[in-house]
Amino acid sequence: MSDNNFDKDIKIGVLGSGTMGSGIAQVAATAGHRVVLFDTNAEMLDKAKSKLQKILARLVEKEKITENTSRDIFDRIEWATSLSDFTDCGLIIEAIIENLDIKQKVFKELENIVSENCVLATNTSSLSVTSIAGSCQKPERVLGIHFFNPAPLMPLVEIIPAVQTNDDIFANTRALIDNWGKETVAAKDTPGFIVNRLARPFYGEAIRIYEEGFADIPTIDWAMKEIGGFRMGPFELMDFIGNDINYTVTETVFKEFFYDPRYKPSFTQKRMVEAGWLGRKTQKGYYDYSENTQNPEPNKDSDIGHDIFIRILVMLINEAAEALFLNIASKEDLDLAMTKGVNYPKGLLKWADELGIQNVLDSLEFLHQEYGEDRYRPSPILRQLEREHAGFYFNSHEKCEHNHNDEH
Numbered sequence: 001m002s003d004n005n006f007d008k009d010i011k012i013g014v015l016g017s018g019t020m021g022s023g024i025a026q027v028a029a030t031a032g033h034r035v036v037l038f039d040t041n042a043e044m045l046d047k048a049k050s051k052l053q054k055i056l057a058r059l060v061e062k063e064k065i066t067e068n069t070s071r072d073i074f075d076r077i078e079w080a081t082s083l084s085d086f087t088d089c090g091l092i093i094e095a096i097i098e099n100l101d102i103k104q105k106v107f108k109e110l111e112n113i114v115s116e117n118c119v120l121a122t123n124t125s126s127l128s129v130t131s132i133a134g135s136c137q138k139p140e141r142v143l144g145i146h147f148f149n150p151a152p153l154m155p156l157v158e159i160i161p162a163v164q165t166n167d168d169i170f171a172n173t174r175a176l177i178d179n180w181g182k183e184t185v186a187a188k189d190t191p192g193f194i195v196n197r198l199a200r201p202f203y204g205e206a207i208r209i210y211e212e213g214f215a216d217i218p219t220i221d222w223a224m225k226e227i228g229g230f231r232m233g234p235f236e237l238m239d240f241i242g243n244d245i246n247y248t249v250t251e252t253v254f255k256e257f258f259y260d261p262r263y264k265p266s267f268t269q270k271r272m273v274e275a276g277w278l279g280r281k282t283q284k285g286y287y288d289y290s291e292n293t294q295n296p297e298p299n300k301d302s303d304i305g306h307d308i309f310i311r312i313l314v315m316l317i318n319e320a321a322e323a324l325f326l327n328i329a330s331k332e333d334l335d336l337a338m339t340k341g342v343n344y345p346k347g348l349l350k351w352a353d354e355l356g357i358q359n360v361l362d363s364l365e366f367l368h369q370e371y372g373e374d375r376y377r378p379s380p381i382l383r384q385l386e387r388e389h390a391g392f393y394f395n396s397h398e399k400c401e402h403n404h405n406d407e408h
């Protein structure tokens with residue numbers, strides 16, 4: 001890499017060949033790069049190799065790629081057995097175990113091996129990128145590149161500059177990942193970045209509604225799918241992700257936000273984890289997945305369904321509004337992240353405009369007053385917009401025009 005730009009034929013190093021690393025290696029090789037994939041566990045590397053062979057064979061079978069392309073992709077990957085194989089890489093993406101001490105140690109080791117200009121990235125979901133950069137001699141070349149699972153299929157990638165990251169390195173890395181056909185968004189180095197932060201109320205508020213006995217699990221899922229247009233209900237999604245993983249993310253985000261009650265985990269989910277009811281992978285979670293089991297039917301009362309949907313939606317919108325208020329990302333990136341990263345039917349800020357800022361604020365203020373809990377406090381940006389009769393995507397003048405046109 002030159003100081004300002006990645007060479008076209010830059011070699012990519014991927015550290016860790018598990019779920020994420022193997023997918024990222026496939027993405028980089030498909031984009032035409034030579035890739036070095038390394039894992040301390042030889043078995044994991046073998047597993048990644050046979051998994052990739054199967055994936056490529058399936059793509060050929062479905063006529064998505066030719067036999068030749070499949071061979072080229074596979075041949076571009078070098079299955080490394082030592083960190084020293086990263087010597088001539090221009091960018092290294094780390095996707096090893098989510099442990100700060102281990103990541104910091106590995107980054108230090110990498111700096112002794114790679115060239116001056118090699119960029120070092122972490123795929124961490126929940127650790128501070130700044131703290132990883134802080135352990136390096138050249139922290140300005142460290143940043144976060146956060147892919148979603150499965151990396152070859154999910155279009156979104158969050159790019160996270162550490163406090164120390166050089167601006168050109170950030171911009172060039174983002175451009176490179178854009179060139180791989182991904183939709184990139186820029187996020188400030190704060191807990192959960194964009195997606196894992198904004199999505200918290202989807203789970204947390206759904207569990208809260210269930211805990212209060214307002215509705216049962218199938219009814220809440222039904223409301224979010226049928227009325228809200230979400231692909232999966234919150235409980236179905238938690239069972240799909242795994243309650244252990246979902247709970248850990250919630251707990252981490254809560255701790256990292258200095259215990260802001262907005263992110264408080266629930267006893268319901270903690271108990272699910274303690275019971276070993278992790279979801280699909282254990283055949284039992286909020287639903288029973290064993291054969292010949294009939295799960296309860298939802299109560300398809302449209303008034304109840306509407307109340308459930310609005311309560312969860314306004315909490316999601318409030319989280320997105322607060323992230324905008326605190327400059328975590330641009331409004332466009334916040335909306336893109338949720339539609340491309342977790343398939344939400346609409347961007348949350350766009351949705352707020354459609355619903356009406358006044359309506360969103362009224363619902364939140366009702367909840368805040370009723371419960372007296374800080375978790376329902378409305379973001380100041382909602383109050384500002386309401387005062388100005390504006391929305392996230394229009395100002396008061398445009399709204400006036402819109403209303404004016406409506407009258408004729």
Ligand SMILES: NC(=O)c1ccc[n+]([C@@H]2O[C@H](COP(=O)([O-])OP(=O)(O)OC[C@H]3O[C@@H](n4cnc5c(N)ncnc54)[C@H](O)[C@@H]3O)[C@@H](O)[C@H]2O)c1
Nearest residue numbers: 016017018019020039040041044095096097098124125149
């Ligand atoms: N799984 C997800 O949905 C997901 C999504 C986005 C980001 N992430 C993040 O990506 C990273 C990897 O997660 P994963 O789910 O792929 O984990 P994983 O357990 O599937 O794979 C981790 C791999 O790293 C290897 N490893 C451990 N220590 C190593 C070391 N010192 N050097 C080289 N290899 C080492 C392990 O042998 C294993 O193969 C984590 O930081 C995680 O937070 C995960």
